[in-house]
Amino acid sequence: MIWNNFRKDDARLPTFINEREEKHYYETEATEKDYLAWYRQHNSKKYRTPSVTVDNVLFCYNREQDQLKVLLIRRNTHPFRNSWALPGGFVQPEESTDESCLRETATETGVSITSQHIEQLHTFSTPNRDPRGWIITVSYLAFIGEEPLTAGLDAKEALWFSVVRKDDMLHLVNGPNEIILNFQTGKTTAGEQLAFDHAKIISKAFLRVLNKMYHDPKVLRLLGQSFTITEARKVFAKFLGCPHQTIDHSNFKKALRAELVELGEKPVGIGRPSKIFTLKENKKK
Numbered sequence: 001m002i003w004n005n006f007r008k009d010d011a012r013l014p015t016f017i018n019e020r021e022e023k024h025y026y027e028t029e030a031t032e033k034d035y036l037a038w039y040r041q042h043n044s045k046k047y048r049t050p051s052v053t054v055d056n057v058l059f060c061y062n063r064e065q066d067q068l069k070v071l072l073i074r075r076n077t078h079p080f081r082n083s084w085a086l087p088g089g090f091v092q093p094e095e096s097t098d099e100s101c102l103r104e105t106a107t108e109t110g111v112s113i114t115s116q117h118i119e120q121l122h123t124f125s126t127p128n129r130d131p132r133g134w135i136i137t138v139s140y141l142a143f144i145g146e147e148p149l150t151a152g153l154d155a156k157e158a159l160w161f162s163v164v165r166k167d168d169m170l171h172l173v174n175g176p177n178e179i180i181l182n183f184q185t186g187k188t189t190a191g192e193q194l195a196f197d198h199a200k201i202i203s204k205a206f207l208r209v210l211n212k213m214y215h216d217p218k219v220l221r222l223l224g225q226s227f228t229i230t231e232a233r234k235v236f237a238k239f240l241g242c243p244h245q246t247i248d249h250s251n252f253k254k255a256l257r258a259e260l261v262e263l264g265e266k267p268v269g270i271g272r273p274s275k276i277f278t279l280k281e282n283k284k285k
Helices: 019-028 032-043 097-109 198-212 218-223 229-240 249-255 280-284
Strands: 051-062 067-075 088-090 118-124 135-143 155-166 169-174 177-182 187-191 260-266 274-279
Touching (some): 019 032, 051 198, 067 097, 067 169, 097 135, 155 177, 169 198, 177 198, 187 198, 198 229, 218 229, 218 274, 229 249, 229 274
Parallel strands (some): 051 135
Antiparallel strands (some): 051 067, 051 088, 155 169, 177 187, 260 274
16 A cells, blocks of 8 residues: 555545555545445445335135135236236335335235234345346235225225135135136246236245244234134144144144143034133233
């Protein structure tokens, strides 16, 4: 490094023989303030910055219909205009991805959720996953009640689609609208196409629940604060793709014993009252 003759309070800076020497000086000898100013000036074009979005998988369960459902919107704008998609959008500079998840869900569907409802699912960063440019998305998973929906400005419609597993296929259905995807490959195989890589995101969410539900049964949040073992079996059956009657009542109860707390009993028509339970996590709140 070639130093000019200057005092410590002199505003002049040293000159450098090469870029490597300059980089070493700013990384190890300059103040952090000077380093950051130098970094922004010299590296803003060298290191591009991606945009960040959130995409949200919201499941609900309708007790009366015995149906698992997922919330989808029909996009009102390009790209993938008129395609079904997960609610979501761009993260603003002043917010975290968690905050963006809550804001975008409310804006696009009219559903208000809190940070207690959501868990981060996965970050999807495959190049060219979004035709608009370099955009990575942070996906979220939530288990909520079947709330009434109001489509926002960027959505033509917001609807609950029933989710039916048949072998490795998921059939997402609402009236005449049907989407069929393979949750093992994350690809749409028939029916309408999902926007972006949202088939992969929904598949990831479904597999997350399927692989964790016996040792981390957060999916039972779909049933609210209390439920019977039969109701819990019905929810699990939706992910297993089988009639709930094929899940042995006693063995199921034993498998979840460590995660449940008994609350009491409730009448269920003719016969003995059914015991009701809650997730252990609910008792800790």
